[in-house]
Amino acid sequence: MLIDSHVHIFPEQIAAVAINRICLQGGSIPYADGTADGTLKKMDEWGVDKAVVLNIATNPQKQRKINDAALRLRSDRLLPLGSVHPYAEDALSEVDYVAGKNMVGIKLHAEYQGFDLLEEKAQAVYQRCQEKGLLIYFHSGGDLAYPGSFRTSTERVLEILHNFPKLQLILAHLGAFRMWDEVYRDLCGTSACFDISFAHSYVKGSLFLKILNKHGSEKILFGSDCPWQSAKDTYDYLKSFNLPQEDFELICSGNAKRIFGI
Numbered sequence: 001m002l003i004d005s006h007v008h009i010f011p012e013q014i015a016a017v018a019i020n021r022i023c024l025q026g027g028s029i030p031y032a033d034g035t036a037d038g039t040l041k042k043m044d045e046w047g048v049d050k051a052v053v054l055n056i057a058t059n060p061q062k063q064r065k066i067n068d069a070a071l072r073l074r075s076d077r078l079l080p081l082g083s084v085h086p087y088a089e090d091a092l093s094e095v096d097y098v099a100g101k102n103m104v105g106i107k108l109h110a111e112y113q114g115f116d117l118l119e120e121k122a123q124a125v126y127q128r129c130q131e132k133g134l135l136i137y138f139h140s141g142g143d144l145a146y147p148g149s150f151r152t153s154t155e156r157v158l159e160i161l162h163n164f165p166k167l168q169l170i171l172a173h174l175g176a177f178r179m180w181d182e183v184y185r186d187l188c189g190t191s192a193c194f195d196i197s198f199a200h201s202y203v204k205g206s207l208f209l210k211i212l213n214k215h216g217s218e219k220i221l222f223g224s225d226c227p228w229q230s231a232k233d234t235y236d237y238l239k240s241f242n243l244p245q246e247d248f249e250l251i252c253s254g255n256a257k258r259i260f261g262i
């Protein structure tokens with residue numbers, strides 16, 4: 001089984017506009033059209049059985065709308081996470097709403113949401129997530145659309161792990177995009193899980209293996225970041241390492257089943 005832990009789907013009526021805008025910002029070409037139907041077709045083509053759908057509340061006023069749209073996607077193959085905006089007045093009650101709807105966690109993206117990882121309002125959200133048993137999936141490290149910005153740095157993540165020891169963090173892009181030496185130094189061996197999205201285009205095989213071996217295959221998740229990357233390229237990259245079958249299966253599906261309760 002193959003579970004893609006990092007997929008984005010947009011509401012039908014805004015998918016084309018949203019994808020064009022983000023691709024222009026990041027200088028990339030999309031691999032899917034960003035709709036639910038289009039993504040499911042691509043998943044069939046790439047051999048992906050299930051996907052975890054990540055949403056980002058980019059506007060404090062729209063978090064409920066975004067969470068309700070995410071909930072409508074829920075199906076046998078799609079597992080949506082919620083999102084809250086740390087600057088929303090009702091951010092903490094929205095965490096409760098997400099938990100009440102049995103979503104397993106929220107996605108946060110400090111660049112898209114414009115907050116500082118360690119500011120009080122953000123830490124209050126982490127605290128509430130820890131209390132409610134919700135995981136937090138962070139965009140981590142650099143972002144092609146925000147050159148030079150590294151709001152989710154390994155040092156700040158370490159501080160969150162220290163402050164919230166029971167909080168399950170998942171860090172996109174193999175721990176932190178374009179900060180992989182720091183990931184190896186600071187984050188390998190912590191309780192955070194890393195997805196492997198974007199690694200195939202940017203991380204040398206030798207460094208990928210160093211990170212994998214130090215961190216442990218039970219904390220690595222298969223994730224593509226579709227539509228910005230393809231699950232097939234991500235899969236081929238992972239396959240090229242000829243990992244022991246047990247490790248390969250953990251990364252492809254076993255860890256996702258355990259962490260997301262799939």
Ligand SMILES: [Zn+2]
Binds near residue numbers: 006008054172225
């Ligand atoms: Zn993403």
